[in-house]
Amino acid sequence: MAQAAGYRLPRFLTFKQALELGGNVRKGERGTKVYFVKQLQVRDQGADDSSSARLIPMMREYTVFNLDQCENLPDRVNTAPPIRVRNPDARDELADAFLRSTGADIREGHGEAFYIPSRDFISMPAFAGFKGADHFYNVAFHELTHWTGHKARLDRDLKNRFGSRNYAAEELIAELGAAFLCAEFGFDGDVRNAGYIATWIELLKADKRAFFTACSHASKAAEYLRGLALAGPAERAA
Incomplete structure (x- = not known):
């Protein structure tokens, strides 16, 4: 902006x-x-x-x-702080360190991008399969936001709030969480966020407060991940 x-x-x-x-x-x-x-x-x-x-x-x-x-x-x-120089076609050391610090089981090079709650791991295609770093980390942050909703973490149960639309709500939360984290790391969230959120317009039409609720959950997810990044190994294990 x-x-x-x-x-x-x-x-x-x-x-x-x-x-x-x-x-x-x-x-x-x-x-x-x-x-x-x-x-x-x-x-x-x-x-x-x-x-x-x-x-x-x-x-x-x-x-x-x-x-x-x-x-x-x-x-x-x-006075501006030093600008972080980033290669849009290469891995980002700071973002990779953040991903590792969460302790999430992220398996790269295993086909499509998805998170499986029952097995509690994230699958990501190989970095080379993405258009660039912006796209890769945007998708990684999306799946990582899903990961925070596991019962062992934030225990994000949307059934009582959204009923049959809980899947759409969870996807909206993941997109917003990815957008928040991309903004913090300087990645271009427009690669996926704007168009992807548009697919859940029916949810927003059906529930005028859905966006507020999704923003709140996404904010909590981002804050939870920041907390993991700042915590030591012993604290994360606990």
Whole structure:
């Protein structure tokens, strides 16, 4: 988004944040809308048991401005960190380390990409079979998000929430999870995400809150994977 708009850096802040840093948004600049999605757990008043708790989707809208739209900000804010140089046709060392750190059983070179819950492993075609690193890691992150839903991890049971559409909901969660992780590692998520999510438009039409719920689950999955990456071997084994 920042590159398309001609900004130097993909770094944004709110009007208030600019003021708190001692700067300001230049007069006449137009902000960009961003949305924060999560689920709140609410318990009915007077109830004692946990079964009375219910999840309520919440979305907040913020207007943010790129650093290039601001002035008088401290130098430390405008200083860009070193850009990670990445070869789009080669394996990415940082992303590979992240995949290994999760402890997931990922078997490359075994045909199609899929995750089998009953055997708890991920199958991935060989890297050479993909159009490039963007495509490979996008698919790997998709399957890895499925992997987080296993009963031994996040135990993601969607049957009560989506019924017969639970498969479509799980696929949407996996796509969003892949999109979140691709953004963090600098991969182009448009290789697959935009068109793939469009195939589940019927789910979104049938359930207006499906996207909020899927975003929440995808966010939890990404956070769970980050936690594994930061944990030591003993913690992951536990």
